[in-house]
Amino acid sequence: MLKATGYQDSPALTGQSSDGDIPHGRELSFAWLSGTVMTGLTSVLLMGAALYVSFQGQNNFSTAYEALRLAAPQPETITRTDMNAKSDRVRPVARTRSELETIEASIRENVDGRDIIRKQPFMRIRATLATAGTALSSDIPTYDPVAILSATAPTTSDNPEVNTDIYGAEVEGEVAMKLAPMPVSFVPPRAINDQTAALYVRQSVETAYADVEPGALAYASAVPGVRELGIADTDTLLTGVAENVTVIPQTTSADELGLGRTERILTMKDVTPLDEVLKKNGFTDAMVAAITNTLHNVFPVVELPRGARLRILFGPSRTSNSLIPYRMSIYVHDDRNNTDVHRATVALTDKGQYVLGLKPAPITFPEEDTEEINVANLPSIYRSIWETGRKHDLDDATIKHIIGMYAYDVDMNKRIGAGDSIEILETEPDASGQQDLLYVGLTLGTNLRQLYRFVSPDGGVSYLDPEGQTGKRFLNRRPLKGGGTLRSRFGYRIHPIFHTRKLHTGVDLAAPRGTPIYAAGDGAIEFAGRQSGYGNKVEIKHVNGYETAYAHMNAFAKGIKVGTKVRQGQIIGYVGTTGYSTGPHLHFEVKINGNLVDPLSVKLPRENTLRAQDQGAFKKVVAQINDLMQRAPAPVSVASN
Structure with missing residues (x-):
């Protein structure tokens, strides 16, 4: 009866297929079946991974682990099992530092021709940068390079005579100094012996004939430098790295895709x-x-x-x-x-x-x-400085000023690392509550960036690094409102449209269509028009062989044409997606003497340096501030009932 309906007698299914051959007829190959299933699963995982890092704005999965930027764990570590999660995994725990101290020093000043020694208090902050953004920084202004530019503009101080002239001996209250001629019979004690003098002379002679390696161009280093090897510059080596932190690479859970x-x-x-x-x-x-x-x-x-x-x-x-x-x-x-x-x-x-x-x-x-x-919680450097500043009662104007001092040298949109820290020295508030910022030391990873307040003879106030250079670069590395989101770095990559391996000659900073684009530095427009795959493009020539280019613009700003002189922070166009582009973004390029360089990592010159005639006074200021930063806090007096 079954045969009458169309069924036929056939051999049963068998798993005995020929090894290495494609199964035929009613043969089954478990090896082929397993391979097909594994191929499908692998494809789904790879596509999911690609979509995840794409939506997160990352280039690879290692970003979260690298974001910690921690030194190797020391023998003394702190770990704590997370009691709040459903798993028993161990989270890294870092020691935090939060010190707001008053320090005192004996300051020498001249009043009506008399030298007076008096006690003067200073406010000192030493803190690790906040590793999470809370309500303290929920209302901060959007990161805007134009606002930062105004914050770093040269200023004159209402109180240019802030005194850090430290007197060696500690005094109580206030005393007057009187200078008298030294007696002829006075013989000062020896401050140096013959052995020390001989050692000094020998070292001076030896170093006078030492070979000095000439400096290499920033874009054409002959051998890998310490930065390329992943080692901090010796002159900016951090005095203390992030210790007592246990780092455990882990798979990101669904709970950590957002804030954890x-x-x-x-x-x-x-x-x-x-x-x-x-x-x-x-x-x-x-x-x-x-x-x-x-x-x-x-x-x-x-x-x-x-x-x-x-x-x-x-x-x-x-x-x-x-x-x-x-x-x-x-x-x-x-x-x-x-x-x-x-x-x-x-x-x-x-x-x-x-x-x-x-x-x-x-x-x-x-x-x-x-x-x-929690890597998912690590805020940007910009927000972390705001969070830390407000936690230590800094006013918003001072926080903006601090950010402006570093904005041209530091990528403010980058996430902080555990152990990053900041040090600040201010004067005590005066009768009106006004304080003067004397020093800021920002530690990111293993790099310590120090800036000291210096008042020039004409009353101008600037913040200089220990070598007497301003903290401001003459080019902005992310010249658009908000800084954009980094989508593609400088270097070889698979082109998103042509799918061939090509050199990406700049960086792509994604932003909504119409976002203002600024001139990265002062200069003159060399090109403004449409250019092949770049779409609407602007090229600016700066001093000393530097050039910048801005591509895929939606439109040019009014008055932008060849020959127009622009200033740093001036709007030159708006973000678009013209030319060979897959979405609205700014393609930003930097050239030095005709050579393309990575805009985010190339060493850029400072805007200006200290005059030779002011070097001595500045070195004295640096020594005095360093002394204040090393002093023990003033004892706290407790009133008795």
Whole structure:
């Protein structure tokens, strides 16, 4: 009956196919079947990986691990199992530093022809850069090179006579100095012996005939330099690298595609108001008020005693690109038993209210403040400086000034690394609350960038590095509003349209259509028009053999034509996608003496250097500020009742 309906007798299916041959007829090859399935899975994973890094604006998967930029772990490390996640993986934990200190020095000044010695206080900040953005920096202005340009413009000080002329001996109060002629019979003691003098002479003679390697061009280095080898410059070697950090490469989980959770541990070094420490750690006024009301019955104390600890768990906000406090726990130190006793915990509910919560899982508290490092949370250098500055009560104008001092030498859109830090020295506030910024030291990775305040004889105020050069480069590396998103670097790549391996002669900075494009530096327009695959293009000639090019513009700014002189920060066009382009972006090129270079890494000259006649005065300022940065903080006086 089955045969009548069309069925026929046939051999059964068999897995005994000929080895190495394609299976025929009713033969099955498990090797071929497995290979087909594996090929499909691999293709799906590769396509998913390509889409992920593309949407993230990355070039490869190693970005997250490299973003840590940490030194090799030292024998003493800190690790803590993440009690808040569903896994037992270990997250890196870094020690954080946050010091706002008052230091005092005996300053010598001339008043009405008399030398006066008096005590003068200074404010010193030493802190690691914030590794997460919170409500403290949620309202900061958008990164804009034009605004930064105005912040770094030459200024004159309302108080050019800020005195750092340190007197060697410490004095109390104020004393007057009187100079008298030295007696003829006075014989000063020896300050140097014959052996030391002979050693100095020998070294002077030997170094006088030493071979000096001539400097190579920035774009034509004959041998790999220390930067190419991944080693920090010896003259900017960091005095202390990021230690006590455990780095564990890990697969990014779905929870970490956006901002992830992180826990911060703080120890009170002195009696501290609770609301003050909360506001400096990402709690808004509304949050502080809600937490205070919630704690009223179980922890009515408004001040945290010395040695008290806070455990703050942060998580992503639903409404902003910031971390918000999910949970906060208070521990009070028991000196008798040398233990930390849990006193209260508040937690954020789904309705946005803070309620009393359960005691979190116990941990061993470290001696110093720490914070978990979540690569997804690492903010840009720009936002991190804002976050850190506001945490230490710097006014917004000072923070803008600090960013402007480094914006031409540092890629502000780049993420910070764990252990990056900043040092700041200011004068004490005067009667009007005005403070003068004397010194900033920014440590990124293993590179320390120092800038010292110097007032020239004509009253002009500038910030110079230890060699007497300004922190401002004469070319901006990312000349468009907001800095753009880096989509393609300089170097060989597979062309996105022609699919051939070609040299990418610049960098691609993606931005919305119509975003203003600025002149990277002062110069004259050499070309403004349409050019083959570049679309609408502008070329600017600068001094000393430097040239810049801007391609794929949507339109040119008014008045941009050949021969027009432009200044740094002037709008020359708008982002578009003309020519061979797959989306709106700026293709930016830099040439030095006709040679194409990487705009993001080439060493660029400073705008100006210190005059020879001012070198001596500047070196004295550097020595005095370095002395202040090394001094111990002034003792804190406690009033008795």
